[in-house]
Amino acid sequence: MSIHTFDTRRYGQQSKSAWEKLRARDSLARRLDWPLLLASLALCAIGSLLVWSATRNRTELTGGDPNSFLFKHVLNAAIGVALAAGVLWMGHRRLRSMMPLLYGLSIILVALVYTPLGATINGERAWLNLGAGFYLQPSEFVKITVILTMAVVLAAKVDAGDRVHPDHRTVLQALGLAVLPIAVVADLGQVMVLAVIVLGVLLASGASNRWVIGLITAAVAGAVTVWMLDLLDEYQFNRFAAFANPALDPAGVGYNTNQARIAIGSGGISGKGLFEGTQTTGQFVPEQQTDFIFTVAGEELGFLGGGLIILLLGVVLWRACRIAMEATDLYSTIVAAGITAWFAFQSFENIGMALGIMPVAGLPLPFVSYGGTSMFAVWIAVGLLQSIRIQRPLSA
């Protein structure tokens, strides 16, 4: 079953020119998922413009250099691409053996947030202060850890041919391993994404319907309990209240959603033009380079620009789905499906809150939002997808 992808590197090395190597049916270049790669790069490119537009006038952030965020965003994307290449080079299966190490590392990083190294930004204590203005958001990596850990556990017996589907004990084991890092992440938005990832992973693993239904029931029950017991912080509660009724207090809680909607709505079909958005230059929408990046697109690039972003995300998700479908083993299927669930939900939540159909939660838009950790995590996921893709057998 296992295919030795990297054997191709040695295959006929001397006898072929570089061009021929590139064109060979089994070359890396031809086996890469180009639509996925190009769509991801395009999203990063659009993202850089939007981040630039949102920050170039904000001297209190940029320290006087209007291009500083543009530069950092491009740099982040470049590091992300490098990380993806690294994953590709290592192969997603090799990561499988490193799982215990990665798992432990993730938990330590997430836990460090609660030490004096942790930092609170926008009400969420979810950051590690690395000094010199660098911050790391460990919860972004937790998404990858959860996907990979669960995939390792759930697929072990199936891929070995012992079972058709993971048995109850395996599922329980996988869930147990997932719960620990999730429990440490206290960020509401990230927990929501993680819950959706776990659901996607379970679905793709072939775990019995009872588990799937059970998990959904547990999520609903958990949400109700949190609500009833008043466990949410006030700002978290307010975000939901404002979602339910943004007209409630347009100057206070509902302000963000209201201004976001005005920004997007006023863009019209083709937008006001890059750098021309009055809502953007007037800084009426908060967190515009990160959580509310989509409002810059909506206002300045209009329906065409906003639609293009949704379309490109569609391409990424379509490729992720195909890769999950075409994966040759359960481990790869689960990883691809988990990434699909992650990207899909996080994009939906991020754009949905800008459009006023989802409650406000501090989540970045994959590839587009400013933020290093998120960018790295997303590109690592792309690396995983590409790795799964190039390791499938060549079809006729």
Place this chain on the structure above:
Amino acid sequence: MSNIPETGRTSRITIRLVAIQILVFSLLLTLGGRLWYLQIRNGDEYEKEAAGNHVQQVVQPAARGAILDARGVPIADNETRLVVSASRTELMKMKDDGKAVLNRLAEVLDVSYKAISEKVRICDAETPQPCWNGSPYQPIPITDEATTQQALQIRERAEDFPGITAEPTAVRRYPAPYKAGTSQVLGYLSPVSDEEVEKAQNTKSPLLRSDQVGRSGLERTYDTALRGSAGVTRYEVDKLGRVIGEADNDESVAGASLVTSIDSRVQAITEKQLDQAMKAARKEVDKITGRPYEADSGAAVVMESRTGRIVAMASNPKYDPNAWVGGIDGKEYAKLTGKDSNFPLLNRAIQGQAAPGSIFKVVSSAGAVNAGYSFNGNYNCSSAYTMGGQTYKNFESSGHGPISLGRALEVSCNTVFYALGHQEWRKDGGLNPKKNEPNEYLYKAARSFGLGEMTGIDLPDEVSGRVPDREWKQNYWQANKDSWCKQGKGKSDDYVTKLARENCVEGMNLRAGDSIIYAIGQGDTLVTPLQMASIYSSIANGGTIYKPSVGKAIISADGKEVEEIEPEKSGKAPATARTLRQMDKALQGVTKTGTAAWRFTDWPHDEIPIRAKTGTAEVQGKQTTSWLATYTDDYTVIMTISQAGTGSGASGPAVRNLYNALYGVEDGKVNKKKALLPEPQKDLPKVGENGDVKAQRTKNSMVESWRDAGFAQ
């Protein structure tokens, strides 16, 4: 799908992967749909909101134009006061939100820091007054009573007072030349309401929350012209109010001046003489009630007979219009609007209505001639007129035998008019009017003279009065029958209950009695003093009814544009030139040998023919209303005093003094040098090169001698 490799996967997983795929794409579709909805379906709406978000307007108010009398003397203008204001935007930029600056300011102005800080805080739901309810970008006035010393201190130490200005600013003032308040005609200003600000937002003349607008009188009618257009500077601002874009600036244009036909001197005399007449009436004892007359309110109108222009218009009780300047406090407001003060804000010349009594007889006479009665025919002036067992008495129950309509006017014979009213009522079919329109000559005359509707004067909130014809009776009964019938059910047999019972059953009918007393201006008829001035002016000028007017011209602030307001005709008197001449002659007789003769004994009748008609209207439960309608070729003067007895008795001396002043009549002779206004002011005041209007003033002492003239006994 040949290119899908063999994965050896179960169908369960495949189905679930397909489900995930469907779910993912429905989420994306949802986003696309919502994006379409926001940007394309509702895009315009949000575009507007976004536009409103980032532009802040700062308005520089225009200096309000003056209101001038016919000779250019200001009766409303602005005075310059030293106003100290604070720019909130500047203060908020400081580290302590301007606390130190305000403290220093408090010291200079010698008030507490608290008082100042309260003035500059922004009003919201949780902030009680005092607070600033205008735009936070507008300088907030802290005091308009700063001394020069204080202003200098602030300006000289500008570095200690960033964001504080001390500048001379225009504040409304009503100077009352010759003590002519002209209060009710001028009206007053008060702060705008939120709705008005919103309404004016996108017009050429936007309002500021700190603005004042005309609320009544000329200030209201000519508000737009007087206000000018405020200058607007629009800044693009960011969320924190910091200016980020270019400002675009519309210069303010000072308000135009309004020249009126009011002559302050005549106005002063009218006001004073009316007041004097009322005070005199209060000393007289009413023979009917046995109490002194109440003389609780009164009004007087001096109109140019040939144009309908108002030379003077007085309403009593009066008030000081300066009470409104600089904001009115609750106590004072209550005083002005309360019942105890008898509503001094009312302009009774246009808002007071009462039965006209005998001054209405000119209307009945015109109606009778139209109905075919000869003006010079013989009509029996008996001492009483009896109809169906009821007796209608003549005034003081004296008879004059058979007389003409003219003589009936002179001696104010009621019985002649009773008979006319009764006969006409019968001809129209009495209680069962003919199916085709009844002629109603007497009622139609009233309507043609303009009664029952507003004259259209350029003052707000005029009332229409009432002509109680068959149609009105029917409508009035419809509206009131329920309450009448309910009241009439009571067992009591007093006058009110009986009347209610009667009205309930037959209130829709114009009864014989209604028509009989209608002919002498009694009963349900209601008129305003201004309406009567219009009627008598039309008799004076040969039959033209003018739309009365106070505004004469609007002169732009630079004096370059003068928009004259020409007199407008609004109707014709329902009488031929011949009838008018006959009535005119009769009314002249009133001052020579008729009911008003005793007030004009030494009047130079040959030089200045004067006509008059007296009236004494009965009001249920009150003392009689005194009416006096007079005119010369130039002026029509109407004076009425509620609960003051007869027309010639109560108003006679005051009106006589007024005419003395107008024509300069002293001891029965005309002294042209002392005449204030022997003919109406035709020309507009002269305008200087820089746009200032030249005022033609008369020596105070000269006006005073006429104004304060006592009553000859």
